[in-house]
Amino acid sequence: MTARFGGRLVIAISPADVGRRVSIRRHVTGGFRDVVGDLVSWHGGVLAVRRRDGELVEIAEDTLAAGKVVPPPPERRSR
Template identity: 90%
Template sequence: MGGRLVVAISPADVGRRVTVRRRVPGGFRDVVGELISWHGGVLAVRRRDGELVEIAEDTLAAAKVVPPPPERRGR
């Protein structure tokens, strides 16, 4: 069966790479990127493509710190 959803990040994780699952109408949405800030109940996560995603703390369903992405080799 499915695992329990846990929010395992805090404002102390600003600057780290995270994955966040949040509740949206009709289900969930995920974002992976660097946690840029966490102020006033809003998290800001910058995705690899540069997009800044703002997430209301009260919509968090699960979150954790993840390792850096693998380095790309060659061209």
């Protein structure tokens, strides 16, 4: 989920990635929390990520631990 270089977590996303699918790890009380989805906005220090189930997750920029652009999910096959 997270990119590591020399043992460090890396934030490899920016506001330029709005519209792309991202994987983000953020600091929360007691550890970390991950979210994967489409980065729909990043302004005023807040990122908004829309998960596959439609939930919109807002993330304070100062809680980011790691993040990267990821490929689209695999196509679902119908029966």
